[in-house]
Amino acid sequence: MKPTAPQPPERRVEAVVLGASAGGIEALFTLLNGLPPSWSLPVVIVLHVPENHESHLPQIFADRLHLPVHEAADKMPLAAGHVYFAPPGYHLSIERDRRFSLSCEPPVHFSRPSIDVLMSSAADAYGPALAGMLLTGANEDGAEGLQRIQQAGGITAVQDPNEAQISIMPQAAIALHSPDHVLPLRELRALLLQLESAHAH
Amino acid sequence: MSNTEIELRLLMEAIYLKYSYDFRNYTVASQKRRVLHALAQLGLPSISALQEKVLRDPALFGRLLQYLTIPVSEMFRDPAYFLALRQHVVPILHTYPSVKVWVAGCSTGEEVFSLAILLREEGLLSRTQIYATDINPASLEKARQGIFPIEAVRGYTANYQRAGGRSSFSDYYTAAYEAARFDPSLCADVIFADHSLATDSVFAETQLVSCRNVLIYFNRELQDRALGLFHESLCHRGFLGLGAKESIDFSSYSQRFDAHSQPERIYRKAT
Numbered sequence: 001m002k003p004t005a006p007q008p009p010e011r012r013v014e015a016v017v018l019g020a021s022a023g024g025i026e027a028l029f030t031l032l033n034g035l036p037p038s039w040s041l042p043v044v045i046v047l048h049v050p051e052n053h054e055s056h057l058p059q060i061f062a063d064r065l066h067l068p069v070h071e072a073a074d075k076m077p078l079a080a081g082h083v084y085f086a087p088p089g090y091h092l093s094i095e096r097d098r099r100f101s102l103s104c105e106p107p108v109h110f111s112r113p114s115i116d117v118l119m120s121s122a123a124d125a126y127g128p129a130l131a132g133m134l135l136t137g138a139n140e141d142g143a144e145g146l147q148r149i150q151q152a153g154g155i156t157a158v159q160d161p162n163e164a165q166i167s168i169m170p171q172a173a174i175a176l177h178s179p180d181h182v183l184p185l186r187e188l189r190a191l192l193l194q195l196e197s198a199h200a201h
Numbered sequence: 202m203s204n205t206e207i208e209l210r211l212l213m214e215a216i217y218l219k220y221s222y223d224f225r226n227y228t229v230a231s232q233k234r235r236v237l238h239a240l241a242q243l244g245l246p247s248i249s250a251l252q253e254k255v256l257r258d259p260a261l262f263g264r265l266l267q268y269l270t271i272p273v274s275e276m277f278r279d280p281a282y283f284l285a286l287r288q289h290v291v292p293i294l295h296t297y298p299s300v301k302v303w304v305a306g307c308s309t310g311e312e313v314f315s316l317a318i319l320l321r322e323e324g325l326l327s328r329t330q331i332y333a334t335d336i337n338p339a340s341l342e343k344a345r346q347g348i349f350p351i352e353a354v355r356g357y358t359a360n361y362q363r364a365g366g367r368s369s370f371s372d373y374y375t376a377a378y379e380a381a382r383f384d385p386s387l388c389a390d391v392i393f394a395d396h397s398l399a400t401d402s403v404f405a406e407t408q409l410v411s412c413r414n415v416l417i418y419f420n421r422e423l424q425d426r427a428l429g430l431f432h433e434s435l436c437h438r439g440f441l442g443l444g445a446k447e448s449i450d451f452s453s454y455s456q457r458f459d460a461h462s463q464p465e466r467i468y469r470k471a472t
Contacts, residue, residue: 074417075424075451087446090417093230096206102417102446103231104273121230124203 013155013195014129015078015094016041017122019115019145021048021137023165025057028135029064030185031192032083037066041196042078044086044094044122046115048137051089058085074102086113093121109141119145128153131195133188135159137169147177155195157181157188208248209233215252220262222336223399224269226423232269239268263339270337274311275353277360278413279445283319284365285465286409290440291323294408300329301407303434305398305427306415307333310344311357314373315364316411317387322367326390332405334396341393347383349374354381398427403434410435414444421452428454432470441468 020027024047032043049055055071061083062069070076072084072092077099086092090102092113108114119132119142132149134142136159150156158179161167173179181191209232213224224232236248243264245251255262277283294300302320304313313333320326335341349357358370374381396404398415410431416424431441432454441458443466449455458468 073450074447075421090446091231093228095228095230095420099421099451101228101230103228104414104417105231105234105271106273117230117234120234124206124230124233 012129012198013041013131015098015122015126016043016131016133016192016195017094017119017149018043018045018133018135019047019119019137019142019169020045020135021111021115021139021141021166021169023136024048025060027159027165027185028061031133031135031189032061032065032067034189035065035067035192038081039067039196040081042080043083044072044078044092044118045084046086046092046113046118046142048111048113048115048139048141049088051112053088055085055088061085072100072102074100076100086118088113091117093117094125095121096125098125109139111139111141115142116145120148123148123152123154126152126154130154131157131192133157133159133192134170134173135185136164136166138166139168140172142169143172143176146173146179150177150180155180157183157191159188160184205233205248208252209236212236212248212252212255215256216262219256220259221400222266223397226399226420226426227418228420231418235268235271239265242268266337267339270308270335270340274308274414275360276311276315276349276357277364277366278311278315279465280360280363280365282364282413282442282445282465282467283315284363285462285467286316286442287319287323287365289462290409290442290467291319291325293440294325294329295323297408298328300325300409301405302329302331302409302411303405303407303431304331304333305396305410305412305431307335307341307344307393308337309340310347310393311349312411312413313344313391314347314383314387315361317391318361318366318373319364321387326387329390331388331391332407333391333393335393336395336397338395341395345388345393347385347388348380349383351376351379351381398430399423403430405434406436407434407439408436409440409442411442413442414447416443416447424452425454428452428457432457435470437470438472439470441470442466443468 161170163184
């Protein structure tokens with residue numbers, strides 16, 4: 001599929017949700033490394049990790065990014081410019097009052113946390129004021145969640161499967177709906193920065 | 202508000218008025234997923250259609266209750282929690298002539314049996330009264346029976362060992378027909394009872410309340426109510442154990458408990 005060039009978003013976005021699986025850490029570094037310290041959108045990430053292990057993702061990313069990075073906690077409010085990772089072994093949702101909630105429901109697509117769960121709940125909470133991005137991965141989690149975001153009027157973007165380390169996840173999303181953007185990571189980062197400037201002004 | 206959320210809210214109101222089960226202050230995202238899952242399983246077209254049927258058919262409500270209360274648990278889940286209980290809480294429990302423990306939201310009993318095994322190994326079970334409460338009668342009945350799928354028990358064995366288990370896990374159950382039946386004497390002094398953290402009050406003074414992965418399904422108002430019950434139930438400097446990713450930081454009780462074993466989420470009633 002031919003990547004589409006990013007268009008200046010006319011909609012005001014208030015939060016970004018990201019999903020990734022195999023190959024995701026490297027992809028997220030490339031995507032987020034360019035964000036300036038003045039970055040003001042909350043970014044919520046589900047990266048598939050094994051259950052029953054403490055996740056070191058928040059620390060790893062805090063060391064690399066110039067942004068505050070946390071493990072999302074139950075009932076914690078989303079704060080501007082902060083980056084959140086879902087804890088291992090729990091599904092992460094965003095509620096209407098824009099606080100997180102955790103749950104131990106069974107895995108979705110063999111994954112807990114599940115990208116579909118985060119994205120669907122975020123679509124309910126933010127409606128059109130949400131952007132969702134799906135990156136590299138070896139299963140189909142996230143396709144349905146991204147579709148929900150689009151149905152709620154939000155912006156959807158998928159990593160170009162030709163560039164993704166594992167293309168199954170982006171391809172599943174493209175097969176299920178027509179993402180607003182299919183882009184390599186470098187251009188997804190440019191899109192993020194555009195979303196931010198539309199948010200800030 | 203979307204139609205789905207309106208229907209969801211009306212369903213919970215109807216259930217409360219008709220059956221006195223109060224799910225009105227549960228978090229919406231997870232509740233919505235569970236109700237939509239139930240719709241698919243029950244072959245109903247909408248939440249409104251489900252509401253109409255539930256109001257007229259108590260048996261259908263019984264089935265819906267199984268979806269609403271998702272009994273998902275395992276024995277010695279988060280072994281570090283049980284290890285911390287063993288190392289840091291049990292020595293203090295030993296100073297009481299008799300001990301009362303409340304397992305709130307005990308579901309199908311995995312936590313109850315885990316605690317009973319731990320307390321027996323630490324020489325405390327014989328003078329401990331455990332109250333195991335849940336709102337779901339079907340779950341309570343399963344908990345009483347103490348029969349778990351043998352498939353799951355294999356996984357529990359590793360948890361038990363990491364939790365500092367002093368014996369061989371197989372000493373506690375007899376395996377037959379793909380199931381493991383746990384030693385009934387473990388639960389000789391357990392009282393299984395119907396109790397709702399949303400509508401009922403405190404029934405005993407306890408030294409330890411263990412309520413794990415229950416509060417995450419409640420909104421902040423209901424979390425506060427439940428924490429209020431625990432606070433009221435606990436004796437002076439009593440212990441409260443929560444799930445690995447639960448905390449009291451975002452509740453109005455954050456100042457009324459001290460962190461005791463922080464990564465393991467064990468708190469102590471503040472003076």
